[in-house]
Structures are given as structure tokens and as C-alpha cells.
Amino acid sequence: MAQEVPSIALNPLTRNPQALGQVVRSRRAGCHLRLDDTAHACGVSTSTLSRLENGRLTGTNSLFKVLDGLGLAMLVMPRTEADALLRTLGHTVEWRCIPGAAAGGIRRPGASSTVHSTTPTLFVDYDGTLHVGHALLDTTSGQVSLDSGRPLLEFAPLLADLLEPYPEVEIVLTTSWLQRLSTEQVASYLPTSLARRVVATTRAVKPRLSYVLDGTERTYIITSYAYDKGLKNWLAIDDSVYGADHVGLVxxxxxxHFLLLDSARGISDDGAQQRIRDWLASTHKGDHM
Structure with a gap:
């Protein structure tokens, strides 16, 4: 068991017992070792090693004995770090194509989900979007301040001006303030011209834990809402909508549909404002074609 062995050709990502078994079998075969000899050297029964290689569950102690005996190591790390490591090793992974990693509750409009709303809908965040900084919420008084010391919702008037020529645009709030304040309280901080456009929030949409862990929580919440409502003309402005290139079937x-903002500039960024203008113009044009 001390001989030098070749590296594993298979992708080392093992998301299920079958993939783990393939890696173990490949390692043993690369070492030119027999099943019974390997089992004996690892301190497990031949049947246990056979079950492991065939993707059947074994005891944790036996698993680690086999991994250690074959010179293998198991790493547990955040998915983003795993992705970088796998790419360094020459492997790429489409996480949401892996069984068990598909977007739960997210449906793509198609034969079974037709578009039934062409109303222009803007998903609006607060922190990093309508102001710089993160909110410090006092749930007792409902008062809000920012850790940056900057004015609260200082860029809201900019958004109001952008939307003013388009009275048909509706707003759906996505801000994390909704986790601690009521919808009425959250909307009350907006200028009246924006507050009256608010028709809903994404408060009721709950993402899977995997989306929370890999930072795509907000993106999937918004996508789920848009699909559920059958929205056609929508845009999300947010500093947390990561991973937009992975959502949908294609x-x-x-x-x-997503405008990922620089949290230090929000919609005060000229490029961001132009992107919003372009979206507004395209939806207006679509309504008159």
C-alpha cells in the first residue's frame, strides 16, 4: 500500500454514494490492487469495500478507513471555494445540473406556465440600491438608520424621476427589511410617488438552504416570484442578485432581467440609471407595438 499511485482521472466531486464509489474503485484499479487485498489492508471486510465501490451505503468508520488506506482525503468546504478548487484541477461543475441541486420551486414559463402579466414590474431592494450602507432596524419604534452614516434612501428621488414618465410600472419590494418590519412600515419610507406603486413583496418566497449558502438567495427568490406570477416585463435592481447566469432552463x-449594482453607489451610478432607462423604454415600446 506504500507504492506511488496515479492521480484520479474522475471528477473528485462526489455528491452521491455512486460517485464516491466510482472514485474509490478508480483509485484501487489505478494502484493495480485486488479487492480482497485492498479490503484487508484497509481493515474492512471484502463485502464492505464491494458495497462502497458499488454505491451502497457503508458505516462512516469503514468509509474513512478505506479513504485513508487508499491515500484519499475528503474535503468539506463552501461551494464557491470548491468550484475554484475544481477548476484549478481542470474540472468544471454545473452545480444546478447535479441531481438534488436543481432550483426548488422555480419554474420556467412555457407550455405549463404561460405569461399572464405584461405589466412592467420593478423588483426593488433598499440597502446598496437606494442608499449606501446597511440598515440598523429598531423593531420597537420602527426607526431605521444606516451603518454608513449616509442619508436613508438618498437615491429614492432618482428612481422616482426615472419612473415618472411611466405610470404603469409597478414595484415589488425585495429588501431584507421585510424580515423585521411590516410591508406597510417598509413602504412608508419611500417617497409617496414610489410607495403608491408598491403592489407586493417577495416576503412569502422561501429559498432552499443551498441558495442561502452560495449567495444566490435573492436571485432565486425574485425568479420564483416572477415565474409564479407569469411576469413578462420585469427588472430586478439589487446589489445581491448573484448567479443570474445560472437561473432558468437555459x-x-x-x-x-437582473441589474447587479455596486453597493457603494447603488442606482446613483450613471451606468445603472441608463440600464433602467433602457428597460423602461423597451417595455414602453413593447406596449405600443
Whole structure:
């Protein structure tokens, strides 16, 4: 068991017992070792090693004995770090194509989900979007301040001006303030011209834990809402809408629906404002074609 062995050709990502078994079998075969000899050297029964290689569950102690005996190591790390490591090793992974990693509750409009709303809908965040900084919420008084010391919702008037020529545009709030304040309280901080456009929030949409862990929580919440309501003309302005190129059945098909902002500039960024103007103009044109 001390001989030098070749590296594994298979992708080392093992998301299920079958993939783990393939890696173990490949390692043993690469070492030119027999099943019974390997089992004996690892301190497990031949039947246990056979079950492991065939994708059947074994005891944790036996698993680690086999991994250690074959010179293998198991790493547990955040998915983003795993992605970088796998790419360094020459492997790429489409996480949401892996069984068990598909977007739960997210449906793509098609034969079974037709578009039934062409109303222009803007998904609006607060922190990093309508102001710089993160909110410090006092749930007792409902008062809000920012950790940056900057004015609260200082860029809201900019958004109001952008939307003013388009009275048909509706707003759906996505801000994390909704986790601690009521919808009425959250909307009350907006200028009246914006507050009256608010028709709903994404409060009721709950993402899977995997989306929370890999930072795509907000993106999937918004996408789920848009699909559920059958929205056609929508745009999300947010500093947290990561991974938009992965949502939908076709990679990249929904990228144009998301405007990922620089949290230090929000919608005060000239490029961001132009992107919003372009979206507004395109939806207005579509209504008159």
C-alpha cells in the first residue's frame, strides 16, 4: 500500500454514494490492487469495500478507513471555494445540473406556465440600491438608520424621476427589511410617488438552504416570484442578485432581467440609471407595438 499511485482521472466531486464509489474503485484499479487485498489492508471486510465501490451505503468508520488506506482525503468546504478548487484541477461543475441541486420551486414559463402579466414590474431592494450602507432596524419604534452614516434612501428621488414618465410600472419590494418590519412600515419610507406603486413583496418566497449558502438567495427568490406570477416585463435592481447566469432552463436566459449594482453607489451610478432607462423604454415600446 506504500507504492506511488496515479492521480484520479474522475471528477473528485462526489455528491452521491455512486460517485464516491466510482472514485474509490478508480483509485484501487489505478494502484493495480485486488479487492480482497485492498479490503484487508484497509481493515474492512471484502463485502464492505464491494458495497462502497458499488454505491451502497457503508458505516462512516469503514468509509474513512478505506479513504485513508487508499491515500484519499475528503474535503468539506463552501461551494464557491470548491468550484475554484475544481477548476484549478481542470474540472468544471454545473452545480444546478447535479441531481438534488436543481432550483426548488422555480419554474420556467412555457407550455405549463404561460405569461399572464405584461405589466412592467420593478423588483426593488433598499440597502446598496437606494442608499449606501446597511440598515440598523429598531423593531420597537420602527426607526431605521444606516451603518454608513449616509442619508436613508438618498437615491429614492432618482428612481422616482426615472419612473415618472411611466405610470404603469409597478414595484415589488425585495429588501431584507421585510424580515423585521411590516410591508406597510417598509413602504412608508419611500417617497409617496414610489410607495403608491408598491403592489407586493417577495416576503412569502422561501429559498432552499443551498441558495442561502452560495449567495444566490435573492436571485432565486425574485425568479420564483416572477415565474409564479407569469411576469413578462420585469427588472430586478439589487446589489445581491448573484448567479443570474445560472437561473432558468437555459443558462443566461434571464441575465437581462437582473441589474447587479455596486453597493457603494447603488442606482446613483450613471451606468445603472441608463440600464433602467433602457428597460423602461423597451417595455414602453413593447406596449405600443
Amino acid at each position: 443558462p443566461g436566459e434571464l441575465v437581462d
